[in-house]
Amino acid sequence: MVVLNKIYTKTGDAGETALGNGTRVAKHSLRVTAYGTSDELNSFVGVARLEASGSVDEALSRIQNDLFDLGADLCRPDMEQDAEAEYPPLRMVEAQVDRLEGEIDEMNANLDPLRSFILPGGSALAAHLHVCRTVSRRAERLCVELATMEAINPSAVKYLNRLSDWFFVAARSANNRGKDDVLWVPGANR
Numbered sequence: 001m002v003v004l005n006k007i008y009t010k011t012g013d014a015g016e017t018a019l020g021n022g023t024r025v026a027k028h029s030l031r032v033t034a035y036g037t038s039d040e041l042n043s044f045v046g047v048a049r050l051e052a053s054g055s056v057d058e059a060l061s062r063i064q065n066d067l068f069d070l071g072a073d074l075c076r077p078d079m080e081q082d083a084e085a086e087y088p089p090l091r092m093v094e095a096q097v098d099r100l101e102g103e104i105d106e107m108n109a110n111l112d113p114l115r116s117f118i119l120p121g122g123s124a125l126a127a128h129l130h131v132c133r134t135v136s137r138r139a140e141r142l143c144v145e146l147a148t149m150e151a152i153n154p155s156a157v158k159y160l161n162r163l164s165d166w167f168f169v170a171a172r173s174a175n176n177r178g179k180d181d182v183l184w185v186p187g188a189n190r
Helices: 030-049 054-074 079-084 094-108 124-147 154-174
Strands: 016-018 024-026
Touching: 024 030, 030 054, 030 124, 054 094, 054 124, 054 154, 094 154, 124 154
Parallel strands: none
Antiparallel strands: 016 024
């Protein structure tokens, strides 16, 4: 369990931070940016929860917990040393991806097929979920870029990819099961 008695440590005043294995890196490093973006996403999910209720709120709560798992995974760069670590690091697992896929399928079963691209908006919840979708995509792009330079858990990237899909389908569901989606009209304002 984490115990935080003192919030400020002053150890980051020179622009560096510690990763989960103790290595110090620049705060602007791609790894820190990737897990910082997952933290940003978690905050947007918290805002979306203000508009959610019932099973959607419960799902968003699970996603928030998953996003902390994701941050813990991304802050540990030494994947090849996982087996020898005194405290094995928390890693994303395929079951988390599978759960999202099941929830997507369940929500999508109640939606009419798309016949147009949709604009972010509609209900307040849908608008918040679209923000979550785009931040999730940004986190995914950062992780994909990081994976070209360092080893990262492939399940972390898969999770973010499914998560953005989850937010898209949940936004449609929040728009009266897609009936109140705001449709894109190509060239409408020419």
